[in-house]
Amino acid sequence: MDFTDTPAEAAFREQARDFIAANAPHYLAEHLAKSGFGHTNTGEHDALSEAKKWQRTKAQAGWACLQWPTEFGGRGASPIENVIWSQEEGLYSRLTGTFIIGQGMCAPTLMAFADPSHNTRLLPKLASGEEVWCQLFSEPHGGSDLAGLRTKAEKDGDEWLVNGQKIWTSGAQHSDYGLLITRTDATVAKHKGLTMFFLDMKSPGVRIVPIKQANGNSEFNEVYFENVRIPDDQRVGGVGEGWRVAITTLMNERMAIGGSIATGFPEILEWAQSAQLNGRPALEDPNVKSKLADWYVKAAGLKNNASRQITTLSKGGLPGPENSMGKLVAGNMMQDIAKFALDLQGLSGVLVDPSVAEGAARFQAMLLRSPAVRIEGGTDQILRNIIGERVLGLPEDMRADKGIAFSDIPTSAL
């Protein structure tokens, strides 16, 4: 066990550090430091074009998608080298949010299932940030029951005709491509009739409508498909194999967000280290101490767990379903932290305008955004199911949708 760098690792870190010192957009540093939860602050600069610029700079020097093979625009680096890079990239990694879905979820799926000719063409542009991808999985009628999706793809010669609707598509409005799961057969069991494609988001018949969220922002979209045509060679995996393909994407999703997920801890610690409570430093209050300690051991546990995962990966292991716990812990924690912070601010805690509210209203932003963390990408309840069944090996719940055709599954009490 060794939490320090080997000489080779130290040399790699030095290289990364030099590159960043020489090339990172330092003019953005002070803005990025003020980024709030779910919001990348680039000051007066355009966030998307700054993100693309930094990604291109990295890609040109071989610092993008480090673990990918070089032919796909990566560096062929080890998991540990990737971690070292992330540590050094620090603040500037906040610019990479736009690419997480494409690079972290779509790309591994393409590598595993798509035609190699597509991959050599598409992946380098994904790595360099030239092209942005989104993931078209969730549907209004699906929710936690992801495989209950209804968007239909029908074969029409060498093409497929797609009709239906997706929801909660992050970044659809500036995406070039999307990874799309469809139902190609409703007469077989739920998980058996699904097929995965990728599609050009500029295809005729694709309509993108932003969703206004409970917190007033719009990070997500609805995407409607009306007779959208997709060539059969853009199929990812076999017909009816879509669920198996989707599982790969979702495993990588949990990995991509697992270790680095926002918890709200640094924010509440900073607050506690500077605030006064009843005329004394807040840190001296036993109630504050008890809560801080509890939150810290969770945040530290997630961080240390992510480190162990990296060791597993570098020994050739796979990310396990236990990564589901990251979001489960972080979502609840952030909600609690926000509530506690507001409590300590008294009535002033109600203010949400960053120009007048304490700490630029960051805890208020957390309060209003955190309920979604417990839902998006798998609710608390689904994550506990995954841990219970796939980690602990407990038997699955009784199923009302098992062994019957998708079209026969009950969808209402009537």
Next chain:
Amino acid sequence: MDFTDTPAEAAFREQARDFIAANAPHYLAEHLAKSGFGHTNTGEHDALSEAKKWQRTKAQAGWACLQWPTEFGGRGASPIENVIWSQEEGLYSRLTGTFIIGQGMCAPTLMAFADPSHNTRLLPKLASGEEVWCQLFSEPHGGSDLAGLRTKAEKDGDEWLVNGQKIWTSGAQHSDYGLLITRTDATVAKHKGLTMFFLDMKSPGVRIVPIKQANGNSEFNEVYFENVRIPDDQRVGGVGEGWRVAITTLMNERMAIGGSIATGFPEILEWAQSAQLNGRPALEDPNVKSKLADWYVKAAGLKNNASRQITTLSKGGLPGPENSMGKLVAGNMMQDIAKFALDLQGLSGVLVDPSVAEGAARFQAMLLRSPAVRIEGGTDQILRNIIGERVLGLPEDMRADKGIAFSDIPTSAL
């Protein structure tokens, strides 16, 4: 709304107070005040005979089982009068634990379902404490699935032949009678093949074995039946009607324990009001304050809710399934309180010998006894099911045991 006595209520209270002043076993008061959770302290006096004596004294003057009709040994009093009596009886009500199951659960079941000739004979002796009853419901293979019981009763002429085993029978060793639920038909659905009886606990073939509990005490027993004969006229309700009868008993069980359930709050408050923490009164510690406040609002909520139930009863309403919440709240609360109290005692908190431990080891006794509160008489999980389904009207879970003969229900993974 009026939380004070009407003139008639005040007069009744005065009467009760006078009776208690003149007749209660005042020599036990100081011992009773030191009773711990699950333990009635009567000092050098025998607890059971003192309990019977006080019960007899009350019954002779019409202060036993106040709400029962006078022909059954009661007073025909109103629910509110009953509450007033309980408030006045105070400490001395700690002597009545032995009779709760018989008077609070068995008796209402008998009144509703048993032959009136039995009732006029049995109930007055139950009211006066001359005879003690127990409830023979739980079985090793049942657990939360109470209706999954296997104790078999077979008709044999005018009698029934009973074989099987009960468990968690409180007070079996000093009971005269027991209310016994059996399976009389395993070829029909689970809830349909049950029949209720009462039996003489001295019947041949009844064997009582005390259970040693996790905390070292023995409050409960296993009761074995080997060819025990019960006359058919001791059947309570129809053949195959046992489940409906049992529901009556269980509703009354939740009512009997609902409002007055021990929470541990008075104990932790007393501790906090007298202890020092970090050189200052414990009550000044914000962490202590926050926890005390949280526990108090729960304890007060249960008490105030019980008051509202009494009003419902006095208007002719029935106790609702929402009484399930009493034990759900109290069990978890007591476990938390015990843990917190030990925490504040430091390493000395490990001591369990009342002669050397702080506060006669009452929090240690709570720590070791409270896990059972979350299980006995319905686990936390079963109580939440009841609230969800019977109070909120949510649909029941999918059932693996529905619509099939009891003998066909799976009992293991094999």
Next chain:
Amino acid sequence: MNFDFSDDQKLLADQVKRYLDDNCGMDRVRQVLTGSPRMAQDVWEGLARMGLLGTAVPESYGGAGAGYAELCLVAQQLGAHIAPVPFGSTVYLVAEALLLWGSQAQQEYWLPQICAGTVKGALATVESVGQLTPGQIHAEVVNGALCGKKVVVTDGGVADLYLVMAKHGDQLSLFLVERAAQVDVLNVDSVDLSRDVAQVNFQNAPAQLLVAQGWNALEVLQNRAAVLYAFEQLGGAQRALDMAVAYAQERFAFGRAIGSFQAIKHMLADMFVSLKLAESNCYYAAWALANNTADLPLAAATARVSATQAFQLCAKDNIQVHGGMGFTWEFDCHLYYRRSNYLALELGSLSEWEARLVEALPRVENI
């Protein structure tokens, strides 16, 4: 002994409910979410016409002369509808303060206007971040003129009459200040967009003394108002639970109603328990308020703490039960979540009320 509201009181509650169902549905609430001031003037006038603004005000001052138990039930309905009106500020705080400490002249001048709905009130105390303490107050009245800035005034943008905590000589006092040229009002956004909030800057504004011992008076006022706000929280919590239960019954996933899954069912059961405990504590507090009992401080803090817990829990988990849809602007879940978090801070935070509760606890022998 009788631990329930009377039939007459329940009838009143039902009338209020029907009025609000008809005139203050979610569509009406949503109309005030943007723009300023954030209130529904029509609903306000309707409540005035029904005599509800003066529910507990004597008839001689234009009120209905009913009692506080009735006012609690009105509050519960307003909370259930998250009505965007300055009811609490005007009725629980300013009218109450006038009833408690106003001179006859002050009462005769203001109360009829309040009951008629032509004067709205707001309490202005807070000047900085953190728990309100005497040391936090810098606003000062000298020679009848108030100077100072109050940074969070609920309903401050719509108020005609401010109840202001300010220094006065060597103590803190409560003053009445009319909206006037010397009162600078700036609306600000809060977590609850159905509520008008403002920063109010008093620059030599004419101030009339209401009560000299202002700090003690504020505690008395808060104890009374806490009970009424607790009923608003109760109403909101009940509605959030009802929404969640309805959704869990009708939404299907995996071929079943989601409410048939224990994960959802037990979450709803816990919401119910929290609500029921709060409700029972509120009932007791309503009686204590109506009868001005000696244990009102404890009863009020108990109602307040448990109602805050219940509303925050029910509103939060209502979103969880709704899943992704619960996080859309379109669904109403967030309106309750927002209101629950505003009310949790309205009269001071949960931790402040926990401390007040513990201070009010009697010795254990007397419990």
Next chain:
Amino acid sequence: MNFDFSDDQKLLADQVKRYLDDNCGMDRVRQVLTGSPRMAQDVWEGLARMGLLGTAVPESYGGAGAGYAELCLVAQQLGAHIAPVPFGSTVYLVAEALLLWGSQAQQEYWLPQICAGTVKGALATVESVGQLTPGQIHAEVVNGALCGKKVVVTDGGVADLYLVMAKHGDQLSLFLVERAAQVDVLNVDSVDLSRDVAQVNFQNAPAQLLVAQGWNALEVLQNRAAVLYAFEQLGGAQRALDMAVAYAQERFAFGRAIGSFQAIKHMLADMFVSLKLAESNCYYAAWALANNTADLPLAAATARVSATQAFQLCAKDNIQVHGGMGFTWEFDCHLYYRRSNYLALELGSLSEWEARLVEALPRVENI
């Protein structure tokens, strides 16, 4: 970077596991639940023969000369088996104190005997109820003789050598005191019946100074021991979770395995999460201990707090999953529940360690 134990270290853990499986099963543990002293002498001797008592002691003193990472893994196995031996008292506390502060003579005299299993140790600090503070210590050494009563001494009934905190002139110091006629030992029952606990009364007992700055030394010692006890807690928590999972798979109710119900499944998932967080924190702390890093106080408190949480949760809810059977003496659930609650207080309570953790937190910029 490598965040895992080595194959050699895992091999050692496996050897310890096999030894304890064979020699310290639940039947053996149960044999010590009544009677006094409460320890398994045969297991103790077995551990000595395997060289485990000196895992981290240099070979020159009769130890194995392995490191603290190895000792952590030994601790984890002892915790999993709730082994009734004075391992922590002797190895984590007394041997550690000798290694840290002993004179060469003291080390040469005691350490070989400890490694051989012929001398057992115990830490004696606590004299009253509540958090241990300097002011709580009244025991005093005058002219090399110790007087004072320690009210809770873990393994105090079996110890041959006590590490005692006592006043010495104007400061607190740590002393070595051999069991002798002047040492009066009275066994007492604790929540954990598989553990020997005693009240120890020193009446002019000869005492040898180990370290003068006793209070600071105790904190250093506790930080190191906290990591090792955290691994014991981890082992216990894992075993409690394993028991619960196995029971949930095999026990049927309502025609299904109870683990197929979400209420049970999700409880087990929460136990797993708590355990996994603790485990990862303990791994980091093991490295910090083995390398004596500057952040050991924070790493130790983090491991301690999360391992205490995890063991208490897993042991408590293991009973709940088992239902009524979990509350019988016959089932082993209570042995883990009891141990979890003893270990939670062993080196000071959870709230004390929370406070220590917060004091050790760096400024947020450095996290």
